[in-house]
Structures are given as structure tokens and as C-alpha cells.
Amino acid sequence: MKVPQFSLASQTMKIKEELDEVIGQVVTKGSFILGENVQKLEREAARYLGVEYGIGVGNGSDALYLALLACGVGFGDEVITTPFTFFATAGSIIRAGAVPVFADIDPDTFNLDVNLLEEKITENTRAIMPVHLYGQAADMAPLMEIAVKHNLRVVEDTAQAMGSLYGGQKSCSFGDAGCLSFFPTKNLGGFGDGGMVVTNNPEVAEKVKMLRVHGSRKKYFHEVVGINSRLDEIQAAVLVVKMKYLDQWIEARNSLAANYMKLFKQHGLEEIVKLPRTIDNAYHTYNQYTIRVPDRDKLQAFLNERGAGSAIYYPLPLHLQPSFSSLNYRMGDFPQAEKACGEVISLPIFPELASEQQEYVVETMKQFYREKGF
Numbered sequence: 001m002k003v004p005q006f007s008l009a010s011q012t013m014k015i016k017e018e019l020d021e022v023i024g025q026v027v028t029k030g031s032f033i034l035g036e037n038v039q040k041l042e043r044e045a046a047r048y049l050g051v052e053y054g055i056g057v058g059n060g061s062d063a064l065y066l067a068l069l070a071c072g073v074g075f076g077d078e079v080i081t082t083p084f085t086f087f088a089t090a091g092s093i094i095r096a097g098a099v100p101v102f103a104d105i106d107p108d109t110f111n112l113d114v115n116l117l118e119e120k121i122t123e124n125t126r127a128i129m130p131v132h133l134y135g136q137a138a139d140m141a142p143l144m145e146i147a148v149k150h151n152l153r154v155v156e157d158t159a160q161a162m163g164s165l166y167g168g169q170k171s172c173s174f175g176d177a178g179c180l181s182f183f184p185t186k187n188l189g190g191f192g193d194g195g196m197v198v199t200n201n202p203e204v205a206e207k208v209k210m211l212r213v214h215g216s217r218k219k220y221f222h223e224v225v226g227i228n229s230r231l232d233e234i235q236a237a238v239l240v241v242k243m244k245y246l247d248q249w250i251e252a253r254n255s256l257a258a259n260y261m262k263l264f265k266q267h268g269l270e271e272i273v274k275l276p277r278t279i280d281n282a283y284h285t286y287n288q289y290t291i292r293v294p295d296r297d298k299l300q301a302f303l304n305e306r307g308a309g310s311a312i313y314y315p316l317p318l319h320l321q322p323s324f325s326s327l328n329y330r331m332g333d334f335p336q337a338e339k340a341c342g343e344v345i346s347l348p349i350f351p352e353l354a355s356e357q358q359e360y361v362v363e364t365m366k367q368f369y370r371e372k373g374f
């Protein structure tokens with residue numbers, strides 16, 4: 001059996017007629033940048049997330065960067081974030097001229113350990129950038145308390161977690177700004193790159209709108225140096241169609257996650273595999289179904305040989321990336337993140353995944369660990 005780690009083919013075919021229609025309309029009208037579809041997506045995404053403003057941008061990485069700038073983060077400032085995330089999180093901080101300051105993760109959730117935040121705060125700290133990793137909301141209540149106490153900005157990296165909840169409130173809506181990615185593998189993914197900044201702050205919204213078009217409110221008059229980061233009409237049209245199905249797809253992911261848990265218990269693997277844990281009062285979107293396992297690399301090779309897909313998010317923490325060597329971190333500085341990098345593996349999960357495919361993946365894992373004597 002072949003089980004892809006991720007596939008859009010079936011999902012796309014189910015809504016192909018709708019997609020063809022809206023893409024055809026964009027082509028016919030001939031308006032391709034920041035048009036009516038972008039505006040509609042901005043309104044609908046903001047409404048869905050419970051915020052006032054949505055500003056479409058070129059990609060999720062730019063969303064983080066522009067949100068930081070709009071929140072006043074700049075040269076010499078420090079931004080506290082996690083070392084266990086995609087490169088763009090800390091990369092956006094560097095691009096803004098600031099310094100990423102890492103705090104270790106909670107080993108159960110893979111998100112920032114909020115108990116370690118205050119010890120990282122200095123007179124140069126300007127913001128906190130939590131990541132809602134894998135679709136799991138960060139522990140936002142204590143994090144926001146710390147931010148308010150120390151007068152810090154909060155920019156949420158919600159690239160993997162659109163639709164997740166914390167205390168009944170959507171991720172992306174707690175801080176000064178929230179950032180989305182519409183990369184095709186996300187729960188709400190386009191047919192290419194795309195992103196969005198959302199906020200309740202009109203000043204932040206206006207600043208991002210200006211920054212995404214080279215720092216200009218009026219064409220050819222540039223108040224600041226911005227960048228070219230505009231969401232195109234075709235991507236927005238596709239995303240507007242897909243938004244109608246987002247909650248349905250997230251529910252399917254939760255059903256698949258529950259089935260994985262059942263299968264691991266049925267096959268006696270719950271003592272070997274550490275399954276994902278959703279924090280209390282939260283709702284996980286399972287953009288990835290990530291577990292911790294022994295002999296991870298050998299397991300992945302075994303799965304691959306038998307046609308079962310998997311992925312590793314992430315094999316090297318940010319503080320040990322060569323591009324961040326100037327920050328002078330060392331192995332051992334963040335033991336929980338480092339340990340996770342050696343143990344995590346993400347199994348296939350997408351709304352159209354069949355239970356028989358899940359069964360095959362878990363049975364293949366059982367075969368691996370039986371052969372290894374576990």
C-alpha cells in the first residue's frame with residue numbers, strides 16, 4: 001500500500017468545479033493583484049478569527065516580518081520565541097533588525113514553555129512571538145499576562161493553526177497581530193504562496209497595508225521603506241472557496257487523530273509511542289500529527305521502504321542553525337527542543353486520508369518495533 005504523507009489531489013477534485021469557476025472569473029476580469037477577491041478573503045478571514053482587520057500579503061514569512069515592523073519592532077530590539085519551529089519565525093525577527101531570544105519548549109505540547117519567559121526578558125525586550133505549532137494553540141493566558149505586565153507586543157505565528165482554539169477564542173486573536181500562511185500544505189492552503197496579518201489594532205492594520213506596497217499609501221509616494229508582498233487574486237479566489245470547507249476539514253483531521261490514538265492502543269504501541277496531547281480548554285487542528293518515537297530515523301526509513309509517508313518537523317533547532325551562529329547558542333542550551341528534534345515524526349494526516357491507510361501505517365510501525373525487540 002502507498003500512503004502519502006500529504007496529498008491535495010482528492011480534495012481538489014471534490015471542489016474542482018467551484019475552483020475552475022472562480023479562477024476563470026479572475027482571468028476574464030483581468031485584475032490579478034489586491035482586487036475584490038483579496039478584499040473578500042480579508043473580510044471573511046477576519047470574521048472567522050474574530051478580529052477586526054485582515055491584510056493579505058505574499059506569504060506567511062512576510063506576514064511575520066511585516067507584523068513585527070507594524071508593531072514597532074526594529075534594530076536592537078529583542079523578541080522572545082521558540083527554537084523549535086520553522087526557520088521563518090526567527091528569520092522574520094532578524095529581517096526586522098531585531099534579535100531572536102529563544103526560550104525552551106514544553107515537551108508535551110512542543111510550544112513555548114511560558115514558565116521560562118520572564119527570565120528571558122531584558123530592557124531590550126520588545127515582543128514575544130509564540131508559535132501555535134502543529135495546530136496546537138500556545139498557552140496564551142499566562143503568556144498574555146506576562147506581555148501586559150512587561151508592556152510587550154505579542155505577534156502570534158499561526159501558520160500551522162488557523163482554526164485552533166484556546167479558551168473558546170481563535171488563535172491569532174490574542175496578541176497585537178496574528179500571522180497566517182496559505183502555503184498549500186496548510187489547513188487552509190492555496191495553489192501557491194500566500195499569507196495574511198490579522199489584528200484588532202487599526203494602526204497596525206494600516207501600517208501593514210502600507211508596508212506591503214513598498215511603504216506607500218498613495219501610489220509613487222513612499223512614506224517608509226516597505227516591500228512588495230501582495231496577495232494575488234487567483235490565490236484569494238481559491239482560498240475564499242476553500243474557507244467554506246475549513247471547519248469540516250479540521251473536524252476530519254480531529255477524527256483521524258482520534259483514530260490514530262485508537263489504533264496505537266489496539267496494537268499495543270502506546271507505551272512506545274508518545275502521542276500528541278491537547279492542552280486543557282483548547283482545540284487542536286492537527287495540521288501535523290506529530291508523535292515522539294525511539295529510533296526515529298530508522299523508523300522513518302522503514303516506513304519509507306514500505307510506502308508509508310512521514311515527515312520530520314524539525315530535525316535541527318533554530319539555535320543550532322548555521323545561519324544563526326552569531327547568536328552564540330550552543331548544544332545543550334535548550335534541551336527539550338534538542339530532544340524533540342531527535343524524536344519527532346509526523347505521520348500522514350489530511351482530510352481525505354482513509355482509515356485503512358492509517359491502519360497500514362500503524363501496523364508497519366508495529367512491525368518495525370517488534371523486529372527491534374521493543
